[in-house]
Amino acid sequence: MTERPADRARGERVVRRALRALRHLRVLRVFRVLRDDLWTTAAEPPPHTARPRWLDWLPAIAVVVVVLAGLLLAGSANEYAFDYHMGTRPGLLLAALQSAALVAALFRPVPAWWGATLVMPVVAWYARGEADVDALYPWTGTGLTAQAGVLFLLALRVRPRITLETLLISAATGLGCGLLQAGRPGGHFAVTVLAVAALAGAALRGRQVARTELAAQQELTAEERTRRTVLQERTRIARELHDVVAHHMSVVSIQAQVAPHLVDRPSPELTENLAGIRANAVDALAELRRVLGLLRAEDTAGGAPDDGTRHAPQPGLDLLDELLGKVRGTGLAVTAVTTGERRPLPPGVELSAYRIVQESLSNVLRHAPGARARVELGYHPSGLTVRVRNTRPEGAVPAAGAPGSRTASGAGSRTGSRTASPPGSRTASPPDTGHGLLGMRERTAMLGGELATGPTPDGGWEVTAVLPTTPPAEDAT
Known part of the structure; x- marks a missing residue:
């Protein structure tokens, strides 16, 4: 079928009109x-x-x-x-x-x-x-x-x-x-x-x-770095506490297995209940081991260094003297004072107290050369107060971030600031990354306690943690 000239001309006119309209729209858009x-x-x-x-x-x-x-x-x-x-x-x-x-x-x-x-x-x-x-x-x-x-x-x-x-x-x-x-x-x-x-x-x-x-x-990067640090510290704390709980569950399982043999002719009900206790303890222990394996696998995948303590028993205050001896061996003068009646505390409290003292003394070694440190443990009916205080550094203070902050962590989530220092003084300061302070804050908050860090009037630094022995009350829902 041959296209007629009239149809072709009509089509060309339609195309030209469309192009003109398009150009008009472009001009209007400009x-x-x-x-x-x-x-x-x-x-x-x-x-x-x-x-x-x-x-x-x-x-x-x-x-x-x-x-x-x-x-x-x-x-x-x-x-x-x-x-x-x-x-x-x-x-x-x-x-x-x-x-x-x-x-x-x-x-x-x-x-x-x-x-x-x-x-x-x-x-x-x-x-x-x-x-x-x-x-x-x-x-x-x-x-x-x-x-x-x-x-x-x-x-x-x-x-x-x-x-x-x-x-x-x-x-x-x-x-x-x-x-x-x-x-x-x-x-x-x-x-x-x-x-x-x-x-x-x-x-x-x-x-x-x-x-x-x-x-x-840079601000977003710093916030992300802080968030990842908090997660790493929480993972480390969870791994340590899971070790403690797993140990206690193992003891419960063994005691439930041995208990029937300590009684002459135990009743079937007692034997059945003890068997149920042991079975539940074994199941809980298996779940804890699964969680521990996951946490340690995450540490390995994240490139966390193996310092030989990953599978070691978690320390308590009974090993504090050994820790102080190692610190004194580095040349830091440390004195230890204990007030109140010394008594066994829950494993989580002792572990947190040990880690807070350990991190505080590490900060003194890194950021207050030539200073003297004092470790105070105050036992009271409701818990334990840990205070680590160091004097003004006598050597050159390494470059660090801004002076630390006074933070109270716990149920009340109270937060303040204490950053003033004497003019011209060489005030010891916390790590510039703040990882150690984050770890101490997380451990204290987990127990429902309070943490305060900041400079002292004489140019030193002080860390005070109040660790209750009773778990924090759950919020009513």
Whole structure:
């Protein structure tokens, strides 16, 4: 079947209409973007840095800009009035508008740019046939300085796309005014100056945006590192406590197995109950061993070093003297004081107390060279108080993070801060990573106790943990 010429022509007309409509939509989209970008008074706040820099000295910059605007006002008015033959009043009015735009760019950069840019067609209209089209036309030297200042301040506070749009419109306005005046574009040098000003402002803004994003990323990284450290400490604590619980379940199982043989002719009910106790203990022990295997497998997969203690019995306060002896062997002077009636405590309390003393003394060795340490154990009816205090370091203190914080962890979840230290003193500080403090805080919170860390008045450091012997009460649900 042959296509008729009329149908072919009709199809071509439809295609042409569709293409025109598509181009029309694209043009509308461009104008819509320009309207959203340039028909607004909104702008980002001036760039801010953590340390005082010239960008933060906004009041001083405002004074400088106002003074500069006053100087430009006088120069532009003179050039417009005599070089462009516009007369005194029109020249003064246009110069005042340009100078006001420079000041307004500190607060509303986009409207200020509009005001400075609209001066150019007015200048070209007034000066038509009277002024020479040169490298600056339609700007004067002072007018170009004001326009460049407006573009620079605008580029500091808007997106790069808006900066590019304003630069192109400014350049097109200047070149177009020269084309209408003498049939050839002028303002070549002026366009270069405007481009440099816009590029400088955009570069400073981009640098500050990059620094802000980097700081935010570093903060997120630090938070993630802290979260992972807390999880690692909790895993370690859980592994240690599972060891303790598994030991007790093993004892229960053995005692339930032996108990029937300690009674002459035990009743069937007693034998059955003891067998049930042993069966439940064996099942619980199997589950605990499965959890322990999982925790240790996670440690191995995570690259945790095997220091020989992974499968060792968990220490208690009966091994504290041995720990203090090892610390004294490193050259640290340590004294130990015990108050109250010494008695056996729950394994979890003794394990946490041992680890808190161990970590505190490790911190003294790392961060307070030449100091003396004192370990105090205070037994009281409701629990145990552990206090490790060291004197002011006599050697050079290694670089560390900010002084630690006083934190109370437990049921009340009370938190405060104590970071003041005597001026000029060499105050011992905790590890910069805070891993040791996190571990102590987690152990104390697990028992429902309180932990306080912070500098002492004499320039030393003190760690105090209150560990209750009764488990924290469960919240009512």
